[in-house]
Amino acid sequence: MANEAVKFVWEGAIPLQIHLHKSEVASHPAPPPALVLAPRLGYLPLLVALIKPYFKESLPPGEDSIWFDYKGFPLKWYIPTGVLFDLLCAEPERPWNLTIHFRGYPSNILIPCEGEDSVKWNFVNSLKEAAYIINGNCKNVMNMSQSDQEDLWTSVMNGDLDAYTRLSPKLKMGTIEDEFSGKTSSSSPQSRQGGTEADVAGQVKTARIPVRLYVRSINQDFENLEDVPEIDTWDDILYLNRPVEFLREEGKCFTLRDAIESLLPEFTEKRAQTSGEDGEEIAKDESEEAVGSPERSEIKLVRIQGIETKLEIPFSWVVNNLMNPEFYLHISVLVKAPQR
Amino acid sequence: MRRRVRENVRRLTEDGGGGRLMEDEAARFYFEKHLFVTTVSLQSPPERETERFRGLILLPPMDSVNDGKLSAEGFCVAARAFADKWKRHNQLLPPWSWIPLINRTLIVPNKEEGYLSLEKIILSSLEEEADSSEKEVSTDDTILKITEEECLDVTAEDLESIDHTILVQNVEKEAHYYDFNVVYSASYRVPVLYFRGYCSGGQPLSLDVIKEDLPSGSVGLLLESKWTFITQEEHPYLNRPWFKLHPCGTEEWIKLLSAAGCQIPVELYLVSWFSVVGQVVGLRIPHEMLN
Numbered sequence: 180m181a182n183e184a185v186k187f188v189w190e191g192a193i194p195l196q197i198h199l200h201k202s203e204v205a206s207h208p209a210p211p212p213a214l215v216l217a218p219r220l221g222y223l224p225l226l227v228a229l230i231k232p233y234f235k236e237s238l239p240p241g242e243d244s245i246w247f248d249y250k251g252f253p254l255k256w257y258i259p260t261g262v263l264f265d266l267l268c269a270e271p272e273r274p275w276n277l278t279i280h281f282r283g284y285p286s287n288i289l290i291p292c293e294g295e296d297s298v299k300w301n302f303v304n305s306l307k308e309a310a311y312i313i314n315g316n317c318k319n320v321m322n323m324s325q326s327d328q329e330d331l332w333t334s335v336m337n338g339d340l341d342a343y344t345r346l347s348p349k350l351k352m353g354t355i356e357d358e359f360s361g362k363t364s365s366s367s368p369q370s371r372q373g374g375t376e377a378d379v380a381g382q383v384k385t386a387r388i389p390v391r392l393y394v395r396s397i398n399q400d401f402e403n404l405e406d407v408p409e410i411d412t413w414d415d416i417l418y419l420n421r422p423v424e425f426l427r428e429e430g431k432c433f434t435l436r437d438a439i440e441s442l443l444p445e446f447t448e449k450r451a452q453t454s455g456e457d458g459e460e461i462a463k464d465e466s467e468e469a470v471g472s473p474e475r476s477e478i479k480l481v482r483i484q485g486i487e488t489k490l491e492i493p494f495s496w497v498v499n500n501l502m503n504p505e506f507y508l509h510i511s512v513l514v515k516a517p518q519r
Numbered sequence: 520m521r522r523r524v525r526e527n528v529r530r531l532t533e534d535g536g537g538g539r540l541m542e543d544e545a546a547r548f549y550f551e552k553h554l555f556v557t558t559v560s561l562q563s564p565p566e567r568e569t570e571r572f573r574g575l576i577l578l579p580p581m582d583s584v585n586d587g588k589l590s591a592e593g594f595c596v597a598a599r600a601f602a603d604k605w606k607r608h609n610q611l612l613p614p615w616s617w618i619p620l621i622n623r624t625l626i627v628p629n630k631e632e633g634y635l636s637l638e639k640i641i642l643s644s645l646e647e648e649a650d651s652s653e654k655e656v657s658t659d660d661t662i663l664k665i666t667e668e669e670c671l672d673v674t675a676e677d678l679e680s681i682d683h684t685i686l687v688q689n690v691e692k693e694a695h696y697y698d699f700n701v702v703y704s705a706s707y708r709v710p711v712l713y714f715r716g717y718c719s720g721g722q723p724l725s726l727d728v729i730k731e732d733l734p735s736g737s738v739g740l741l742l743e744s745k746w747t748f749i750t751q752e753e754h755p756y757l758n759r760p761w762f763k764l765h766p767c768g769t770e771e772w773i774k775l776l777s778a779a780g781c782q783i784p785v786e787l788y789l790v791s792w793f794s795v796v797g798q799v800v801g802l803r804i805p806h807e808m809l810n
Contacts, residue, residue, distance in 0.1 A: 257753075308767075418753075
């Protein structure tokens, strides 16, 4: 089942309908939109080789500086395509309507992109950072031969899970036992070297898991996901690039909720234990007791690889099956913030 | 000296047949060559005033760093100590300010978490400075050329009384302003220097333009290791493109400082770190800050 989940993730794709921005149409009539299937684990600039020939005849003369937008909102090319979709489309839109621009790059908002080269090095830098989090150093990434590194990148670009599975063990990212099934995954980020600490007496194990958390905070009420307002600016999104200190105690399961709450302590539900009449323990939210206390923020939705995940899932399963090829777990969270 | 450094950088980055990624080693070598000054400064005599003072009031020794890594809490302590020392010993430049993080999910500032910021600095080329013993200190619209000895004695109040014959208006080219942020990296568990350059009109400077303002050693290394030494990335808190000095070698050369026989107190971590990192972007700190 574990391998099956990873296979599903690698095969995941988003149907895109890509329009050429009307200010850049230099032909009559305007070209119809291009339809492309974008791999979830890929990056938007890697689609340019497919898209550009389609619009070539319609482009004005000049030098290209390619970028994409969604409803006028510039898309960060260094965030995997699947994560962008999960984050920006609360109610999934299929096909996803994007606009491509060949001019007027918004360099005040987006990091410059020099094509595939930039995307590759963004990937390698993320891989190094993940290795550092997991192993306490990035020697295994640094010592990878140029050809292996090229092949690893090609496997990611082409969505070739078999090639990736063959090459990724050379990174020696270690193994983590799946608390859910008792199986061990060798492609998951748990260190055998520096990232894990075992306290033999208490059987507490600690690992550092590379996580990128994207939190979208909505201040107004919404019943359905289609009522979620559109994003105006990237400032509406809280971005956290922080390792999760994965604590494992015997007899306890470290869940996805535990992981998210360790990164967002303000969402930890502080519950006071009080006894009921019949002696049962009743969990009572402290905020209900405090008179005039502000309304609590609430996590409405968590998405990983397009899956709306339950917070009670063992975190080890999530890490083993839903992480990206650069060994990062990308988590999109939709939060209902208190109205002010 | 500079030729030898370049040779070593070239040697380190040459592909030895294995085709390995060596750019980071080149970057590390660059940082390590700057460690000597820091190491010497940190090894002060055992009977220094602070130690005697500590002994008198029976204070425990300060927490120290010996594995090169810093905790988030340690960063806050080190940042405040660094900003305080800078203010006392570097009065010709603006102070560093502590920017508390705004928790955007709850819209409340978190006083314990934040980063350091130094804004609107004019960097002038340090090539001439290396050859002559002059130090260039920049304020918004003038550049003061002061000799090394004078520099130690000049205070903010003295600026008013400085003979205007040594004020050099920066007229030949438009001034380039720089903002510097010191941000804690939870991944690498070390501080990271972020910076951006812009013209007086606010237009951002490209790396090619910034290169002209950087010390030549940094430029040489930049050519050798385009993707790993200085990278342009999104600022973790400001959501905008900034340049950063890649932190993956920081822990190693901080460890070298410790190995040189000086346990670095947490309060001095950022001072020691910046005494090396600052030189990459042409910002030097007075030796007194290391005491």
